Amino acid sequence: MAPDGQLAFTMGDIGVYQRYSLSFQALPWLETSFRYSHVPGWSVDQPQYYDRSFGMKMRLLKESSGLPDVSFGIRDLFGTGVYSSEYLAASKQIGDLDFTAGLGWGRLADNNTLPNPFGLAFHSFKTRSAGSSGLANFGQYFHGTRAGVFGGVVWQTPIDDLKLLAEYSSDKYTGEAQYPGDFKVRSPVNVGLSYRPFDTLTLSAGWFYGTSYGFTVSLSGDPTRTPGSDMRVGPAVPPPVVRDNAEQQLALSMMLNRNAHVTTARDGGPWVHMPTEAERARQNLQQAFFSESHSVRDVDLQGGTLVIDAHSEGDARSKCARYAEIAASIGTSARSIAVTDLQSNNGQVTFCPVFTRASYTQDNARGETGLAGTMASDADQAAFEKKLRADMDKQSLYLDAVALGTSDVWVYYDNGRYRAESEAAGRLARLLMADAPPSVETFHLIPTISGMPTQDVTIARGALERAALAHGTAAGLGDAITLSAAPLENPTLDHAASNIYPHFYWSLDPKLTEHVFDPDAPLQFMVYADGMIGVQITPGLTLGAEVSANIWNDYTLTRPASSVLPHVRTDLLQYIKDGQNGISSLEGDYRTRLSRDVFGEVKVGYLEDMFMGAGGDILWRPENSRIAVGVDLYQVWKRDFNRLFGAQSYNVLTGHATIYYRSPWYGLNFNLHVGRYLAGDYGATFEMTRRFASGVEIGAWATFTNVPFSQFGEGSFDKGIIIHIPFEWGLPIYSQSSYDLHLASLTRDGGQRLAGDDSLYEETRRTSDGEIAQHFDDFVEP
Numbered sequence: 001m002a003p004d005g006q007l008a009f010t011m012g013d014i015g016v017y018q019r020y021s022l023s024f025q026a027l028p029w030l031e032t033s034f035r036y037s038h039v040p041g042w043s044v045d046q047p048q049y050y051d052r053s054f055g056m057k058m059r060l061l062k063e064s065s066g067l068p069d070v071s072f073g074i075r076d077l078f079g080t081g082v083y084s085s086e087y088l089a090a091s092k093q094i095g096d097l098d099f100t101a102g103l104g105w106g107r108l109a110d111n112n113t114l115p116n117p118f119g120l121a122f123h124s125f126k127t128r129s130a131g132s133s134g135l136a137n138f139g140q141y142f143h144g145t146r147a148g149v150f151g152g153v154v155w156q157t158p159i160d161d162l163k164l165l166a167e168y169s170s171d172k173y174t175g176e177a178q179y180p181g182d183f184k185v186r187s188p189v190n191v192g193l194s195y196r197p198f199d200t201l202t203l204s205a206g207w208f209y210g211t212s213y214g215f216t217v218s219l220s221g222d223p224t225r226t227p228g229s230d231m232r233v234g235p236a237v238p239p240p241v242v243r244d245n246a247e248q249q250l251a252l253s254m255m256l257n258r259n260a261h262v263t264t265a266r267d268g269g270p271w272v273h274m275p276t277e278a279e280r281a282r283q284n285l286q287q288a289f290f291s292e293s294h295s296v297r298d299v300d301l302q303g304g305t306l307v308i309d310a311h312s313e314g315d316a317r318s319k320c321a322r323y324a325e326i327a328a329s330i331g332t333s334a335r336s337i338a339v340t341d342l343q344s345n346n347g348q349v350t351f352c353p354v355f356t357r358a359s360y361t362q363d364n365a366r367g368e369t370g371l372a373g374t375m376a377s378d379a380d381q382a383a384f385e386k387k388l389r390a391d392m393d394k395q396s397l398y399l400d401a402v403a404l405g406t407s408d409v410w411v412y413y414d415n416g417r418y419r420a421e422s423e424a425a426g427r428l429a430r431l432l433m434a435d436a437p438p439s440v441e442t443f444h445l446i447p448t449i450s451g452m453p454t455q456d457v458t459i460a461r462g463a464l465e466r467a468a469l470a471h472g473t474a475a476g477l478g479d480a481i482t483l484s485a486a487p488l489e490n491p492t493l494d495h496a497a498s499n500i501y502p503h504f505y506w507s508l509d510p511k512l513t514e515h516v517f518d519p520d521a522p523l524q525f526m527v528y529a530d531g532m533i534g535v536q537i538t539p540g541l542t543l544g545a546e547v548s549a550n551i552w553n554d555y556t557l558t559r560p561a562s563s564v565l566p567h568v569r570t571d572l573l574q575y576i577k578d579g580q581n582g583i584s585s586l587e588g589d590y591r592t593r594l595s596r597d598v599f600g601e602v603k604v605g606y607l608e609d610m611f612m613g614a615g616g617d618i619l620w621r622p623e624n625s626r627i628a629v630g631v632d633l634y635q636v637w638k639r640d641f642n643r644l645f646g647a648q649s650y651n652v653l654t655g656h657a658t659i660y661y662r663s664p665w666y667g668l669n670f671n672l673h674v675g676r677y678l679a680g681d682y683g684a685t686f687e688m689t690r691r692f693a694s695g696v697e698i699g700a701w702a703t704f705t706n707v708p709f710s711q712f713g714e715g716s717f718d719k720g721i722i723i724h725i726p727f728e729w730g731l732p733i734y735s736q737s738s739y740d741l742h743l744a745s746l747t748r749d750g751g752q753r754l755a756g757d758d759s760l761y762e763e764t765r766r767t768s769d770g771e772i773a774q775h776f777d778d779f780v781e782p
Helices: 117-121 245-256 277-292 316-329 378-394 421-435 461-470 474-480 491-500 572-578 759-765 769-773
Strands: 007-014 017-027 030-040 048-061 069-075 085-094 097-106 113-115 146-156 162-168 189-198 201-208 212-221 263-265 271-273 296-302 305-310 336-340 349-353 397-404 408-415 442-449 456-460 481-484 503-516 523-538 541-553 582-595 598-606 611-620 627-639 647-662 668-676 682-691 697-705 718-726 738-744
Touching (some): 245 461, 277 296, 277 316, 305 316, 316 349, 349 474, 378 397, 378 421, 397 491, 421 769, 461 474, 611 647, 627 759, 682 718
Parallel strands (some): 305 336, 408 442
Antiparallel strands (some): 017 030, 048 069, 097 146, 113 146, 146 162, 189 201, 263 271, 296 305, 336 349, 397 408, 442 456, 456 481, 503 523, 541 582, 598 611, 627 647, 682 697, 697 718, 718 738
């Protein structure tokens, strides 16, 4: 097995045959692969045949000091049967030698054969059925009257990374021999050399079957690796600024003892104390908590945070959760609990959220207790905002709005640069460590998407300072960093809207698209210029346009669409031919939050290259949950081939209900879409991907609808490979851009969805609690 997660692309040329393969170590014990092969002379009708096939290999036993590595595999899992074969193999390394021996079926049962051992136990295994294009054939796997023996040895030479290989092959190319060509098999023995000059590149060459030279080039990458920021070109990470001990202790004390006693003079009488409304509210809070818990010393409501001074004995997280229950039961407006022990020198602060409807009400009036507690003076607020905005600009972060209080600060910001939201939040936290007044103890960082707040990241400043001094990790912060839904009402952000909108944006980039697996020209490319322009009118409301112009392409554009279904995708080449220069999209979008964890989006216009119309998407993304649920519905019309403003007569109502599941195993994600597709067919799409901390995501999908396999066409059902590679993974830059590929073996009309129909899930993914929690250490070391 390759290292876990490795992605490799291999190009090989052996005699007259060319093979291209993409392999992915999906799990430590499971390898998956896709192979595309040029097989000249396969038949009279197809003298230049191109074959597509999927494969897998599964480890049964891991190598140890006394046992070999044992695996079984299947080639041509869903293919035509041209390379159909199965095998059981064992490998063992002894010193500089690595031995392999195996038993093969199908194509691997031509040489040095034995009776099929499965056939000795089960008579049905003696009969091997023919391959069926696009479908799994369980009557084929490990079936046949005979099984072939193969083996090999690899010697690690004294030269580093140079290996000598020799093997005995049980494949005699009997299928190709039926139509004689330039390739002959005279010997089952192959020999060669393999050299790895770099970690990502392997070169191999050899003498095959006694008749032909061959070579392979393999490029590999490790998605589990997250490149260090010190290797990237971009803004330097701000250094941490730490307050002295006196400033930290004073800030914690001010969180609990900020309300001054107010006295009032009455005519003819003495000075007497008259409790203010804030003091009465504080007294009520104290009474409620003192009656419920003997460990509480003091309670104070500071804006959206209920600050509690309590004995530090016991589990801080459980204690905080209990206090949150008390706060919710008495109807306080607090959104979060901050628990600390002012008599302890460790300065530890534990945060936890309070989920009540009232907790999302904010008061933006100056001088009153509101979002950030007692607000700073206008002069202090303006000076702080000016300094923070300038520092954020240097980090390529945009400040939407800020509210500065005595003990906490709320910052609404837009991250258009960094792939990981925790990277942006970590940098912003360091700016606040330097810019915020020493009395500010709590940072509330709220990322926005198109003006829509999505998350509230609450950080205890003192805990962050201690971690910075000790060069610690986020694990050492405990509950000093919490994630919760952003407020529903955001008067600070609303007040700043007049200075933010309208907001214009544009971009101009070269781009590359590909068309693969056409029998006449298997690999075709198009290089084009892509221009985008738009305006964000108000929070959530955007108008945008994207146009593209052909620079160069080698499309043949000769094979007409032959599908019996409505041509919703098979007219692709017609769109490329007549619409090389055209409008990719021209639409209006409105995004909003319908509740704390429910997002909504409406779209209207030219939605993609082939379809125009209107519709929307609703996403329920519960906090601290691995499951999300979405529903989308669109009425669309097929666009003219020139990709301008015209429309064809074909129209359809399409939509899906989707369940997204982010599993706790190996970063695996499972999505199930059920609904109506563009050709009017009904069915379901199952997606399984593995997402790494680096942002690389690789997987596959399969769609089954009520279209019969015979009517669907070659391939029987829609299936393919999903590859998402962030530019940050492969390039020394900070970027949210990526290379996205949905690689299908064939373009068909059945099971096709509208591009971007459920875009809300991806748009909110970067700022979701699950994605941020995966990179918690970025808060300490961005």
